[in-house]
Amino acid sequence: MQEEIIDFFRNPALFFYMTLMMTVCVVSGSQQVGDVVETEFHAYRLHQYEISGNMYGSRNHRVSYEAVSLGARALRRTMVTSWREVLTHDVDDMWALSTGAVLIFIPDNLDELNDIDRKAFLDLETKLLNVRTDLAVYVAPYNDDAASILNDVNSRAEKAPSALQHLIQSLSGNTISITSSDQIPELTDSYKPVNVVGRLSSGDRASLTIAFVAHYDTSSAVPGVSPGADSNGSGVVALLELLAVLSKFYDSPSTRPPYNLLFIWTAGGKLNYQGTRHWIDEFQKGIEGSEFLDSGVNRKDDRIDLAICIESIGRKTGGLYMHAGKTPSENSAAAQLLRRLNNIAPNKKIELVTKKISLTTASVWEHEKFNIKRMPAVTLSTLPSPTDPARNSILDLPSTLDEEELIDNIRLIAEAVLGYILGLPETGPSSDSRIKSEVSMLSKDAVDKQRVHHFIRQFASRPRPVGDQKATESVTSNLASAAAGYGQVFKSGVTITDAKAFGVTQNRLVAERVKPAVFELVIAAGVFGYLTVFYYVSLQNRQLIVNNFLFQLTTHSQNTIEGTVSAIRKSIF
Amino acid sequence: MSFFHFINCIALSFAPYFIVYKYSGINEYSSIWKCATASGGYLLTQLAKLLILATFFPDLDGEGFAILPEFLKSSADIIDVIGLHLLMTNFLAGKGEVRFVVGGLGWGFAHSIAHRLVLLWVGARGTAFTWRWIQTSLNSSADLMVIVSLACLTWMITRSQNKVIISPVLAMCVFSTFVYQTVQHSFSLYGWPLLAFRFVYSIATAALTVIVYSANRTTNARKNE
Numbered sequence: 001m002q003e004e005i006i007d008f009f010r011n012p013a014l015f016f017y018m019t020l021m022m023t024v025c026v027v028s029g030s031q032q033v034g035d036v037v038e039t040e041f042h043a044y045r046l047h048q049y050e051i052s053g054n055m056y057g058s059r060n061h062r063v064s065y066e067a068v069s070l071g072a073r074a075l076r077r078t079m080v081t082s083w084r085e086v087l088t089h090d091v092d093d094m095w096a097l098s099t100g101a102v103l104i105f106i107p108d109n110l111d112e113l114n115d116i117d118r119k120a121f122l123d124l125e126t127k128l129l130n131v132r133t134d135l136a137v138y139v140a141p142y143n144d145d146a147a148s149i150l151n152d153v154n155s156r157a158e159k160a161p162s163a164l165q166h167l168i169q170s171l172s173g174n175t176i177s178i179t180s181s182d183q184i185p186e187l188t189d190s191y192k193p194v195n196v197v198g199r200l201s202s203g204d205r206a207s208l209t210i211a212f213v214a215h216y217d218t219s220s221a222v223p224g225v226s227p228g229a230d231s232n233g234s235g236v237v238a239l240l241e242l243l244a245v246l247s248k249f250y251d252s253p254s255t256r257p258p259y260n261l262l263f264i265w266t267a268g269g270k271l272n273y274q275g276t277r278h279w280i281d282e283f284q285k286g287i288e289g290s291e292f293l294d295s296g297v298n299r300k301d302d303r304i305d306l307a308i309c310i311e312s313i314g315r316k317t318g319g320l321y322m323h324a325g326k327t328p329s330e331n332s333a334a335a336q337l338l339r340r341l342n343n344i345a346p347n348k349k350i351e352l353v354t355k356k357i358s359l360t361t362a363s364v365w366e367h368e369k370f371n372i373k374r375m376p377a378v379t380l381s382t383l384p385s386p387t388d389p390a391r392n393s394i395l396d397l398p399s400t401l402d403e404e405e406l407i408d409n410i411r412l413i414a415e416a417v418l419g420y421i422l423g424l425p426e427t428g429p430s431s432d433s434r435i436k437s438e439v440s441m442l443s444k445d446a447v448d449k450q451r452v453h454h455f456i457r458q459f460a461s462r463p464r465p466v467g468d469q470k471a472t473e474s475v476t477s478n479l480a481s482a483a484a485g486y487g488q489v490f491k492s493g494v495t496i497t498d499a500k501a502f503g504v505t506q507n508r509l510v511a512e513r514v515k516p517a518v519f520e521l522v523i524a525a526g527v528f529g530y531l532t533v534f535y536y537v538s539l540q541n542r543q544l545i546v547n548n549f550l551f552q553l554t555t556h557s558q559n560t561i562e563g564t565v566s567a568i569r570k571s572i573f
Numbered sequence: 574m575s576f577f578h579f580i581n582c583i584a585l586s587f588a589p590y591f592i593v594y595k596y597s598g599i600n601e602y603s604s605i606w607k608c609a610t611a612s613g614g615y616l617l618t619q620l621a622k623l624l625i626l627a628t629f630f631p632d633l634d635g636e637g638f639a640i641l642p643e644f645l646k647s648s649a650d651i652i653d654v655i656g657l658h659l660l661m662t663n664f665l666a667g668k669g670e671v672r673f674v675v676g677g678l679g680w681g682f683a684h685s686i687a688h689r690l691v692l693l694w695v696g697a698r699g700t701a702f703t704w705r706w707i708q709t710s711l712n713s714s715a716d717l718m719v720i721v722s723l724a725c726l727t728w729m730i731t732r733s734q735n736k737v738i739i740s741p742v743l744a745m746c747v748f749s750t751f752v753y754q755t756v757q758h759s760f761s762l763y764g765w766p767l768l769a770f771r772f773v774y775s776i777a778t779a780a781l782t783v784i785v786y787s788a789n790r791t792t793n794a795r796k797n798e
């Protein structure tokens with residue numbers, strides 16, 4: 001019996017079987033241990049919008065293509081690359097491809113970029129802002145998974161040194177397929193971003209209105225990642241703080257200034273100021289009668305004395321600029337405001353910048369929408385020019401906000417406006433230039449540091465593009481409830497005309513390592529081999545069983561024979 | 574997993590049972606119906622095992638791995654031995670060898686279906702390529718060896734005087750899952766190394782079973798003299 005067992009182990013099939021197992025273990029074990037085959041990450045889509053029939057950005061959001069490197073331009077592939085590669089390579093012909101996707105990894109911590117990188121990143125943004133393509137373009141923060149994906153893609157792009165290696169690579173090399181997994185519905189027609197309007201009323205029918213206007217939405221090349229802290233988070237915060245500061249004067253009838261104040265947070269500012277246009281239309285229609293106080297709409301004969309648009313006032317750029325369509329006349333509210341601003345802060349450079357309004361192209365500043373309708377309006381900003389890249393940058397992060405500067409500017413505007421609506425002398429209590437004294441209507445802590453900080457955290461630290469319905473709804477309801485503490489608040493939905501926002505600002509991408517289809521054939525061959533071996537082992541087993549029977553039989557017959565023989569012997573002897 | 578890959582895995586997990594049934598000569602001594610009976614026996618035994626686990630080890634399903642609770646839990650696998658014994662003595666007929674091979678095959682097939690088919694079916698949804706499914710399918714052959722050995726030893730332990738030799742090997746079979754888990758956690762073996770270990774362990778168990786079996790047969794033969 002033992003010999004049979006030893007025989008069984010001597011069987012060449014068994015050795016074959018063992019070696020096969022061992023080779024499989026050795027060959028595949030090394031590369032597969034701990035290797036992730038499927039990773040999921042959030043990616044943010046390149047902007048997409050339409051103004052006057054012109055499409056901008058990326059026109060697609062579905063991805064289900066195999067990953068290739070940037071050099072391999074091909075249809076129906078995902079070009080995976082790092083942001084530096086996009087800068088150093090000429091990618092203009094890539095955008096012309098009709099189907100496919102691009103995935104760009106950007107640094108995961110934008111706050112920690114050094115100056116050179118910052119500049120390079122701004123270059124990248126300018127590049128992306130001008131892109132018009134049919135490809136689905138996504139941007140994702142760089143991490144370990146990204147590193148392994150990039151590594152795989154790049155190693156596949158390298159040419160194998162020999163033909164055999166090339167064959168092996170094409171048979172069994174990993175390819176990565178990237179798929180977008182969230183099914184986000186496109187924005188429906190019923191979606192209307194909301195204008196939030198806060199009002200402080202003088203209670204006098206004849207009084208004029210001063211409006212503070214700031215759009216609350218953000219935009220950049222990649223709207224899903226840009227919190228828009230300065231543009232226009234600082235404007236949103238400034239309006240809230242101004243409302244809080246000025247509302248004190250409207251608390252009792254005795255101190256109430258003879259002006260109505262409106263605080264308007266407008267939607268769709270980056271979409272050619274849709275919210276502003278909508279609000280002006282509504283304002284000009286007005287309603288007659290006395291129920292206007294509860295309706296959120298004004299009376300028909302209300303007049304805007306000045307609309308002060310506020311954008312990007314939270315950064316130290318060395319000055320505060322008043323942007324206007326033309327130089328305001330001597331006695332206009334705008335001119336008075338400018339003089340007051342200069343008088344209150346003599347150390348600050350406060351300048352008037354005029355820019356002619358174009359009626360045919362999209363407005364560059366928010367006040368232009370008012371000017372078009374012949375309403376006096378200016379924009380206050382620390383940016384000297386509307387084309388400043390900081391207005392539409394991903395790098396417009398909360399960390400770049402200078403809270404001191406923001407508070408300073410808010411206080412400055414509050415003082416100037418207060419002086420104007422209360423009719424205080426422009427040059428201070430005394431017109432004698434030799435007398436110098438600090439005069440202020442506001443107490444030292446009227447602009448509350450804590451409150452401003454809190455508002456920044458709440459309203460200027462998260463992306464809120466108009467295309468992201470959830471974010472927009474959350475920011476408007478928060479704004480409304482924050483403003484309701486200081487004045488009357490109304491909301492009205494904005495119909496977007498002559499422009500279009502698109503919904504998908506971010507998506508979950510799934511990267512999976514897949515093998516080429518031919519590899520299944522290789523595996524099938526392996527399975528077939530294994531089963532063949534199994535077949536031979538079973539045959540061996542059968543022999544073992546049959547042999548056992550034989551063994552039993554032989555021992556049995558041996559016994560019988562031996563017994564017979566011994567019986568015969570006994571009988572003979 | 575592509576459809577082709579799914580077929581590959583299914584073939585790898587279940588074809589060994591058919592090959593063993595077809596070519597090891599069992600089909601000449603027993604019908605496939607007996608294998609089905611064995612599978613039914615497996616299901617009933619698992620039910621009993623689940624009930625016992627739920628009754629006596631209700632809150633051991635925590636995360637992490639501790640040796641003693643795991644050992645206690647896997648001692649419920651002794652029910653398998655009882656189930657196999659009842660199955661082979663009451664529901665299967667024929668020579669001893671035929672009984673335990675048929676019992677082991679049916680048992681192992683049901684085990685494989687319960688452990689792999691659903692897993693593969695669900696796993697077929699993913700498109701990423703992973704060796705995991707191939708490994709799971711290969712495990713099925715290792716399990717086959719252990720389960721047939723288990724059946725063989727169960728058969729022998731009630732019919733042989735030499736229980737001292739049989740019981741340690743039987744313990745090897747019964748606690749195989751426990752051994753795999755312990756090795757996996759204490760040496761953090763995953764993937765191919767774990768599979769290799771399972772194969773080495775199963776082959777060792779099977780070899781020991783063959784030795785014990787033949788030794789037992791020789792003593793039986795001697796007794797007959």
